[in-house]
Amino acid sequence: MRKTHLLKSYLILLILFVSVGFFSCSSTKNIKYFQDIPDSGQLKTIAKAEYAEPVIKVDDILTIIVQTVDPQATAPINLGNVPSVSASAMASSSLITQQPLSGYLVNSEGFVDIPILGRLKLQGLSTREARDSVYNVASKYYKNPTVIVRFANFKISVTGEVQKPGQYVVPNEKITILDAIAMAGDLSIFGKRENVLLIRENPDGTKTPYRVDLRKSSTISGPAYYLKQNDIIYVEPGKGKAAANDASSAKNYAIISSIITIIIVVVSRINFK
DSSP states (O other): OHHHHHHHHHHHHHHHHHHHHHHHOOOSTTTOSOTTSOOTTSOOOOOOOOOOOOBOOTTOEEEEEEEOSOGGGGHHHHTTSSSOOOHHHHHHOOTTOOOOSOSEEOOTTSEEEETTTEEEEOTTOBHHHHHHHHHHHHTTTSSSOEEEEEESOOEEEEEESBSSOEEEEOSOSOOBHHHHHHHTTOBOTTBOTTOEEEEEEOTTSOEEEEEEOTTSGGGGGSTTSBOOTTOEEEEOBOHHHHHHHHHHHHHHHHHHHHHHHHHHHHHHHHHHO
């Protein structure tokens, strides 16, 4: 009878340790990106994603810089960008650099008031078209000016199961969903790679949701690959997070149960002797 009781105690202890090991294990199957891309020895062509230049809207903030051989001549214009940003700094800015929200505001009528140059209608133009528009006016006052026009408030939000959730202001308007995820420190181990949600604001104020599967290479050619201003990326938690929470609780119970089982085994062995 005592031997049977002892064997049952050992069996319970074994089951507890196996349970703890089961909860501790995780698979990399759902963690890898672009699982359908073959090994390096094989080639796969991925279709090109369509990119549309963002257009300037009411309440946008623009960095407008005019440079000539005489910096003092264009100082009144460039002082509108506080702090001022040089052409070389703008050219070398990386995607993760967050520029302060300073510059020229596009008013409710779509105009921007620039010292010396006057009031310019920039609403509805891309930054390339806006640069040409500013250049046409600036060339009346300066000889061979260099003009830079950029969004100062081109921002995206990344939230959910990422390492560094937050709102990011980027100087490069041609940004991808992979760039945004990299800025946020990548997905956490619990983020759902197969169902990332992107919410996009339409010109009329409505929202369009997109579902992105980062495990598939088709993401690179999809409509959500290139981001637009004010895009929101939300990474949902997967079942692994709930399982991890359950595993944490299970480990605590397992430890307590193991201690109790060990006590039972020791007591049983003492009584058996």
